[in-house]
Amino acid sequence: MQLPEAEDLLAVLTARIRQGISSDTAVVGIHTGGVWLAERLHKDLQLALPLGVLDVSFYRDDFGQIGLHPQIRPSDIPFKVEGSHIILVDDVLYTGRTIRAAINELFDYGRPASIRLAALIDRGGRELPIAAQYIGTTLEVPPAKMLALEKKADGKLGLSLYDKHQGNE
Amino acid sequence: MTSTRAMSNNPQLNKNGQLQHLLTTEGLPASILLNILDTAEPFVGVTERDVKKVPLLRGKSIFNLFFEPSTRTRTTFEIAAKRLSADVINLNIAVSSQSKGETLLDTVNNLSAMHADMFVVRHAQSGAAHLIAQHVRSEIHVINAGDGRHAHPTQALLDMFTIRRCKRDFHNLRVAIVGDILHSRVARSQIHALTTLGVPEVRVIAPKTLLPAKVERLGVHVYHDMAKGLKDVDVLMMLRLQNERMLSARLPSTEEYFKYYGLTPEKLALAKPDAIVLHPGPMNRGVEIDSVVADGKQSVILPQVTFGIAVRMAVMSILAGS
Numbered sequence: 054m055q056l057p058e059a060e061d062l063l064a065v066l067t068a069r070i071r072q073g074i075s076s077d078t079a080v081v082g083i084h085t086g087g088v089w090l091a092e093r094l095h096k097d098l099q100l101a102l103p104l105g106v107l108d109v110s111f112y113r114d115d116f117g118q119i120g121l122h123p124q125i126r127p128s129d130i131p132f133k134v135e136g137s138h139i140i141l142v143d144d145v146l147y148t149g150r151t152i153r154a155a156i157n158e159l160f161d162y163g164r165p166a167s168i169r170l171a172a173l174i175d176r177g178g179r180e181l182p183i184a185a186q187y188i189g190t191t192l193e194v195p196p197a198k199m200l201a202l203e204k205k206a207d208g209k210l211g212l213s214l215y216d217k218h219q220g221n222e
Numbered sequence: 223m224t225s226t227r228a229m230s231n232n233p234q235l236n237k238n239g240q241l242q243h244l245l246t247t248e249g250l251p252a253s254i255l256l257n258i259l260d261t262a263e264p265f266v267g268v269t270e271r272d273v274k275k276v277p278l279l280r281g282k283s284i285f286n287l288f289f290e291p292s293t294r295t296r297t298t299f300e301i302a303a304k305r306l307s308a309d310v311i312n313l314n315i316a317v318s319s320q321s322k323g324e325t326l327l328d329t330v331n332n333l334s335a336m337h338a339d340m341f342v343v344r345h346a347q348s349g350a351a352h353l354i355a356q357h358v359r360s361e362i363h364v365i366n367a368g369d370g371r372h373a374h375p376t377q378a379l380l381d382m383f384t385i386r387r388c389k390r391d392f393h394n395l396r397v398a399i400v401g402d403i404l405h406s407r408v409a410r411s412q413i414h415a416l417t418t419l420g421v422p423e424v425r426v427i428a429p430k431t432l433l434p435a436k437v438e439r440l441g442v443h444v445y446h447d448m449a450k451g452l453k454d455v456d457v458l459m460m461l462r463l464q465n466e467r468m469l470s471a472r473l474p475s476t477e478e479y480f481k482y483y484g485l486t487p488e489k490l491a492l493a494k495p496d497a498i499v500l501h502p503g504p505m506n507r508g509v510e511i512d513s514v515v516a517d518g519k520q521s522v523i524l525p526q527v528t529f530g531i532a533v534r535m536a537v538m539s540i541l542a543g544s
Contacts, residue, residue, distance in 0.1 A: 108264060110264075111264070111268070111276035111277070111278050111539075112276065112277060112278075116278055116542075116543055119543075120240075120540075120542075120543025120544055121261065121278075121539050121540055121543040123257070124260065125260075125261060125263075125264045126264060127263055127264040127266070127267040128264065128267060128268075129267065157277070158276075160273075161271060161272070161273035161275070161276070162271055162272060162273070163272060
């Protein structure tokens with residue numbers, strides 16, 4: 054299966070988001086791929102508010118089935134969430150469960166004025182009523198496959214397809 | 223004993239090698255200890271937020287079974303459980319059904335019938351938490367919050383977390399544990415954790431009357447003199463002089479103890495200039511530690527308390543998810 058170039062998709066996504074930002078827009082990336090994208094967006098869009106990062110492991114709904122994810126990184130939201138306009142960034146939008154967890158976590162920092170969602174790829178397959186306001190592209194991916202963003206040695210982003218591991222989304 | 227044998231025989235691990243109960247730091251592989259420390263890191267951030275709570279253990283019932291009085295440890299376990307959204311039930315059994323003659327396992331059976339998910343056990347008898355862990359159904363997890371002179375693993379883990387935060391790496395450290403090693407479950411758990419995590423030199427400093435027989439077998443260097451024992455040390459782990467356990471006269475007086483083993487600024491100056499001072503609390507000021515040191519720049523005693531909550535959150539989450 055021919056995968057699109059992640060860098061090209063990021064350029065599309067950045068251009069789309071650029072239309073919708075103002076001086077009080079904040080971006081928050083979801084670990085790990087979403088953080089790489091959010092770092093790039095934060096820089097390219099020259100946002101004033103500092104970048105936020107989320108690891109949603111403590112909010113996932115599959116803790117009862119698979120326990121705690123290994124290697125949890127600290128979440129860090131270095132701006133005031135109360136009243137803020139947040140763009141949440143993830144690499145691949147699929148079931149919507151990660152986004153549900155991320156929204157719940159954000160609300161434990163305060164009540165944002167708005168949250169929008171940006172994803173590099175929407176692969177369909179939603180299990181919750183979640184939609185992205187900004188996407189790089191839509192892509193049909195077989196359910197048995199896992200699509201993941203990777204950071205190459207030169208810092209550029211790329212997409213890879215794996216056989217799905219049990220328990221992962 | 224090889225590590226594979228230790229794992230298969232270890233009552234703390236399930237058949238997949240995951241942590242099922244936390245009873246002692248002895249015999250746990252470094253990977254499990256490090257996983258607890260790594261998992262505790264993001265929980266430190268949670269406790270600094272406006273909403274100091276995550277929904278991880280929502281709907282779980284955690285019973286604090288304290289057969290021996292303790293305020294700090296019980297409170298930090300309670301806070302940890304509440305910050306994971308668990309329901310916490312505190313039972314001070316010293317004044318409850320045990321005084322009416324109910325046995326330990328009857329108490330546990332009754333609480334299991336109330337659909338407990340986890341027991342946090344403090345008991346004056348060594349091995350009490352092990353006994354409960356062997357007895358309960360496999361869905362129930364047991365955390366040892368201190369049993370007799372045997373073990374106090376979460377205290378040792380929060381000490382390791384504090385050391386790692388300050389010193390980054392365990393592999394180049396010289397650590398001294400000072401005081402009443404004989405009666406201390408904290409010291410035993412610390413020694414096992416430090417050696418497993420690769421600390422090359424662990425010292426114990428105490429008068430002969432407060433050292434267990436053959437303590438060298440645990441892999442520690444024994445000193446009776448603070449001037450020698452504290453030289454070039456990176457981490458000082460002070461122990462409380464356990465007055466309530468000193469049934470026989472092992473010391474002439476607490477004043478005498480302070481003179482030789484109390485940590486004063488002068489004695490601390492013998493260690494490395496950037497050495498840190500830990501104490502599991504509660505402190506006897508003027509007995510094992512001088513107030514100037516306890517409240518001084520090198521003291522990390524209050525951070526230990528803060529980190530203790532994050533470490534206990536990590537242990538509870540790992541157990542509940544295994």
